[in-house]
Amino acid sequence: MKIVCIIPTYNEKDNIVTLTEKLRKLYPTIHMLVVDDNSPDGTGLVAEKMKDAQLDVLHRKNKEGLGRAYIAGFTKALNDGADILIQMDADLSHDPIYIEAMLTAIKKYDVVIGSRYINGISIVNWSISRLFLSWFGNVYARLVTGIDISDLTGGYKCIRRSALEAVDLGKIKTLGYGFQIEMNYAFNRCGKSISEEPIIFYERVIGKSNMSKFTVLEAILKVPLFRFKKYAKTGTDYIPAAPEEAK
Ligand SMILES: Nc1nc2c(ncn2[C@@H]2O[C@H](COP(=O)(O)OP(=O)(O)O)[C@@H](O)[C@H]2O)c(=O)[nH]1
Numbered sequence: 485m486k487i488v489c490i491i492p493t494y495n496e497k498d499n500i501v502t503l504t505e506k507l508r509k510l511y512p513t514i515h516m517l518v519v520d521d522n523s524p525d526g527t528g529l530v531a532e533k534m535k536d537a538q539l540d541v542l543h544r545k546n547k548e549g550l551g552r553a554y555i556a557g558f559t560k561a562l563n564d565g566a567d568i569l570i571q572m573d574a575d576l577s578h579d580p581i582y583i584e585a586m587l588t589a590i591k592k593y594d595v596v597i598g599s600r601y602i603n604g605i606s607i608v609n610w611s612i613s614r615l616f617l618s619w620f621g622n623v624y625a626r627l628v629t630g631i632d633i634s635d636l637t638g639g640y641k642c643i644r645r646s647a648l649e650a651v652d653l654g655k656i657k658t659l660g661y662g663f664q665i666e667m668n669y670a671f672n673r674c675g676k677s678i679s680e681e682p683i684i685f686y687e688r689v690i691g692k693s694n695m696s697k698f699t700v701l702e703a704i705l706k707v708p709l710f711r712f713k714k715y716a717k718t719g720t721d722y723i724p725a726a727p728e729e730a731k
């Protein structure tokens with residue numbers, strides 16, 4: 485069973501060292517794939533130096549947002565034979581200790597979300613305004629997509645290979661917070677089961693957030709489109725085209 489942790493990075497040169505060391509210590513058999521978008525602080529180089537049989541690096545030329553980095557990471561990990569894919573932030577917001585519970589839950593579900601909202605609100609060190617935005621964003625996403633999951637924007641996830649293979653990743657268009665919602669919507673549309681495991685989310689101590697007003701606006705505007713696109717009604721959105729259709 486090959487488990488690959490996909491870790492997107494943009495200016496995380498200190499955090500990536502701490503995180504990968506923790507992962508190695510806790511889970512000596514788990515693979516790591518760092519996806520770096522040519523970080524100006526040299527994160528790509530730092531990661532490259534740590535490369536070995538357990539840790540691989542995917543270098544991308546430009547910063548294109550979290551969504552694009554993840555799609556590239558998923559594609560590479562699937563090509564390299566991953567059975568279970570874990571997505572997690574590099575900034576230590578996602579504590580690796582929760583991976584164990586997520587791996588137990590993935591035996592029963594296709595997708596497991598490390599959830600900040602399933603046990604009340606489990607977030608450390610956020611301002612009230614950021615908390616409100618995230619909480620409201622989740623209420624909005626739940627209403628619009630109709631998916632009964634408390635943390636649809638969470639970025640800590642465990643995904644079975646078969647769930648990712650069921651989705652046409654080329655059809656995923658969102659880049660920021662909307663990306664997490666769109667992936668969950670796509671899994672749901674493709675008949676995949678989603679569950680939540682409680683986590684405590686810690687705001688980063690080193691570095692700064694890459695998420696901008698654009699990503700918030702993108703999520704607000706694009707999420708309703710998933711639901712109301714003309715092919716959403718036929719149930720074929722996100723399902724890969726049959727070989728003859730794809731020609
Ligand atoms: N490769 C890549 N990683 C990104 C990009 N934007 C954010 N990240 C990474 O995605 C994770 C979450 O981003 P972060 O800036 O912490 O967003 P926040 O937690 O919502 O404030 C971190 O590991 C970032 O380094 C991007 O454009 N490309």
Ligand SMILES: [Mg+2]
Nearest residue numbers: 573575577688
């Ligand atoms: Mg963060």
